[in-house]
Amino acid sequence: MKKYSRQRELILNSLKTRTDHPTAEKLYLDLKNEMPELGIATVYRNLSELCDEGHIIRIKTSIGADRFDGNTMPHIHFKCKDCGEISDIYLFEMQMKKLDNDLKNFAKGIDAEASGSNITITGLCRKCKLNKKGEKIV
């Protein structure tokens, strides 16, 4: 039977309230301030469980450690090629439905049945776009 734990609540709560997408280690270091006895294994363990249970989302990146996202509302991600930051992109319900429908049809094309999807757009974020412009001027 599942038991309550302060650690798990802290981890989930923290992920639900912060809007960045921290790695397990970043989250561990941050939470260690609030709960110094916290162990890093506990963080990894709970993050994996919370993913399995669908309370949070694991984001694989092409380099480095996995990131975690407490926001389970359907959304897609944008990763900046320059600064590496990952941002959320929320779609309007209509857009999301259309996209969902498209993906389901693509899967049908190979006789498969879609149940989920993972979309990451890459490119330049707003900040890095501005930086690039600055470079050209000088």
Place this chain on the structure above:
Amino acid sequence: MKKYSRQRELILNSLKTRTDHPTAEKLYLDLKNEMPELGIATVYRNLSELCDEGHIIRIKTSIGADRFDGNTMPHIHFKCKDCGEISDIYLFEMQMKKLDNDLKNFAKGIDAEASGSNITITGLCRKCKLNKKGEKIV
């Protein structure tokens, strides 16, 4: 200055002709038959380079080692939740253009500039769908 190497050619060639999406180790083991002196570090090294140069694609999976895809034609991936197999889904030019356009617009929504994307649909592949049906009958 870039120099030719038999190993790199073998690796790239192999990936271009096979349609599965092998891990670095799988590829290494297969190629070791053709070239017994091949080292696994060489495989990892060349795979990373070939990715950087855009000749192949790295596929991150939610569990286990990265997979590599010699097919750089625009396409998306389908990963079966049951058997873990990764298949290619090719879109018609029209579909692809529409999808591309949609993604570019989503990025614009956060003032970002899209230059690429990574789409993986998850669900049940054809084979595993049939297996599931078989289970229910018995």
Place this chain on the structure above:
DNA sequence: CTCCTTATTGATAATGATTATCATTATAAT
């Protein structure tokens, strides 16, 4: 409240995947 079962923890060892190091070898220009 106290006892008891067992889920969960934290420390750390182990693992898996990948990258770094470095002496040796292969490539290509002179």
Place this chain on the structure above:
DNA sequence: ATTATAATGATAATCATTATCAATAAGGAG
């Protein structure tokens, strides 16, 4: 041929994550 250096292969090192396990904490039952 000679030479400069890119690339290799063996292996050590690193990084991220999971497994192990004794100690602790949660939450019934009596």
